[in-house]
Amino acid sequence: MGRVSGKVALISGAARGMGAEHARLLVQEGAKVVIGDLLEAEGAALVEELGAENAAFVRLDVTDYGQWETAVQVAVDTFGRLDVLVNNAGIANFALIEDYTLEQWRQIIDINLNGVFYGLKAAIPALKESGAASVINISSTAGLKGVPALPGYTAAKFGVRGLSKEAALDLGRYNIRVNSVHPGNIRTPMTDGLGVDQSRVALGRMGESLELSNLILFLASDESSFSTGAEFVADGGETAGLAAPVE
Numbered sequence: 001m002g003r004v005s006g007k008v009a010l011i012s013g014a015a016r017g018m019g020a021e022h023a024r025l026l027v028q029e030g031a032k033v034v035i036g037d038l039l040e041a042e043g044a045a046l047v048e049e050l051g052a053e054n055a056a057f058v059r060l061d062v063t064d065y066g067q068w069e070t071a072v073q074v075a076v077d078t079f080g081r082l083d084v085l086v087n088n089a090g091i092a093n094f095a096l097i098e099d100y101t102l103e104q105w106r107q108i109i110d111i112n113l114n115g116v117f118y119g120l121k122a123a124i125p126a127l128k129e130s131g132a133a134s135v136i137n138i139s140s141t142a143g144l145k146g147v148p149a150l151p152g153y154t155a156a157k158f159g160v161r162g163l164s165k166e167a168a169l170d171l172g173r174y175n176i177r178v179n180s181v182h183p184g185n186i187r188t189p190m191t192d193g194l195g196v197d198q199s200r201v202a203l204g205r206m207g208e209s210l211e212l213s214n215l216i217l218f219l220a221s222d223e224s225s226f227s228t229g230a231e232f233v234a235d236g237g238e239t240a241g242l243a244a245p246v247e
């Protein structure tokens, strides 16, 4: 018996990066997974890797509510139900706030915040049927503290954290749990080439996707059955404060 046997999960932005690793671990632990992403070739390759009996791909632009409705329907039509929603898709765009454009702001709020609300809203009817559902909203350490030159990202990730708490209050009556996850700097295509300096972070290194996937697995499973409206941090100690430089 896997830790999420019998559960069906929908993960946005799961064709690559952390989302793909979450899909792999959930399938390994017995779940069926629907991979929603814009990246069709990568999504199809992941389905092939996981097996069509375990995974399906749906083209999903998280800024399009109609595509979310379709994605939920694909989960129900293909695997019979929906128990877990991982709102993982996201982008980052960088500039000091004085140089940050309205277009950058609108784009990131649309993907990183509106996209999470749309996913949650579209999934509620199917999640109510589950009887024991879990929504996992991927925020960031930038949802817990200010990060320079990331105005839209920081605002959106704080928004995801707040929305998660509100939704937890409204949906607890259906045993739908809603939590936010706050990764630190993780090695994925998003952070490729950024030259992230972790020397003052307690563990002194970047995280690997699987180190987040283990947390996603816990939140997707019934092992976390009394956790809702909470913040789960996996950041190598980044938000604990600055570690002393290692000589």
Ligand code: NAP
Pocket (backbone or CB within 6 Å): 012, 013, 014, 015, 016, 017, 018, 019, 036, 037, 038, 039, 060, 061, 062, 063, 087, 088, 089, 090, 091, 111, 138, 139, 140, 141, 182, 183, 184, 185, 186, 187, 188, 189, 190, 191
């Ligand atoms: P990633 O490798 O860039 O993966 C994100 C995925 O989301 C990509 O496949 C991307 O596709 C997709 N996506 C972007 N816009 C989309 C849209 N409108 N609709 C559907 N899918 C879309 O990034 P990651 O590092 O795995 O990040 C996953 C999540 O963790 C994000 O929410 C991110 O903010 C968060 N996070 C990451 C880190 C980190 O250090 N990596 C730290 C904290 C939080 P495209 O290539 O087409 O854009």
